[in-house]
Amino acid sequence: MIFESxxxxxxxxxxxxxxxxxxxxxxxxxxxxxxxAVVRRLVWVNLLSLVSGGLVLLTGLARSFWGVKGVAWYWAxxxxxxxxxxxxxxxxxxxxxxxxxxxxxxELDAQGCLPPADALRRTRSLVMWSAHLMVVVxxxxxxxxxxxxxx
Numbered sequence: 752m753i754f755e756s757x758x759x760x761x762x763x764x765x766x767x768x769x770x771x772x773x774x775x776x777x778x779x780x781x782x783x784x785x786x787x788a789v790v791r792r793l794v795w796v797n798l799l800s801l802v803s804g805g806l807v808l809l810t811g812l813a814r815s816f817w818g819v820k821g822v823a824w825y826w827a828x829x830x831x832x833x834x835x836x837x838x839x840x841x842x843x844x845x846x847x848x849x850x851x852x853x854x855x856x857x858e859l860d861a862q863g864c865l866p867p868a869d870a871l872r873r874t875r876s877l878v879m880w881s882a883h884l885m886v887v888v889x890x891x892x893x894x895x896x897x898x899x900x901x902x
Contacts, residue, residue, distance in 0.1 A: 755819045762810040766889060769803035772796055773882045776848070780875040782868035790859050790866070793852045797845060800878075804842045808835075827902055830895045837888045844881040848874050 776796045779789050811834070815825035825831050851874045855866045866874075894900050 752819075754817070758810065758814045758818055762807070762814055765803060765806035765810045766885075769800060769807055769885065770882070772800040772803055773845075773878055773885070776800055777875055777878050777882065780871055780878065782871050785865050785871060787859055787865070790852070790855050794849070794856050797849045797852050800845050801842065801849065804838065804845060808838060808842075811835075811838075825895075828895060829902075830891050830900055834888050834891045834895065837884050837891070841881040841884045841888070844877045844884075848877045848881075851877075 776793065778784075779793055779796065815831070816822050818825075851866075851870070855870075858864050858866075
């Protein structure tokens, strides 16, 4: 039971890390705050978001394989598949943002140009959509943990 508690703790902490870094990313990606240091910081904060998302996936898989309910139970649940699909979609949106941040950094280094306000707004929107999907993923996780909507 201690190991199960540790797995749950690790999974929750990974979600908290992801929420923290996505919040930072969203806050920094504003036209009124943009400067060369922020462009460079966005690349690193996004990387931390992606690493945190990977940890969410890995700790979730660890719970399914080594947890009390077992892999057979988890993988028979439609909610589990929905959670993973949404998590992959979240990470996909963060990867799109990462490509933009790296392009901005390259342009900044080459020409000294900051990204335009509309590009910032569109990229911030990607991160916000990802954050909104995370709310659904966490809700599904709670339902799955409590047996709501399971077989």
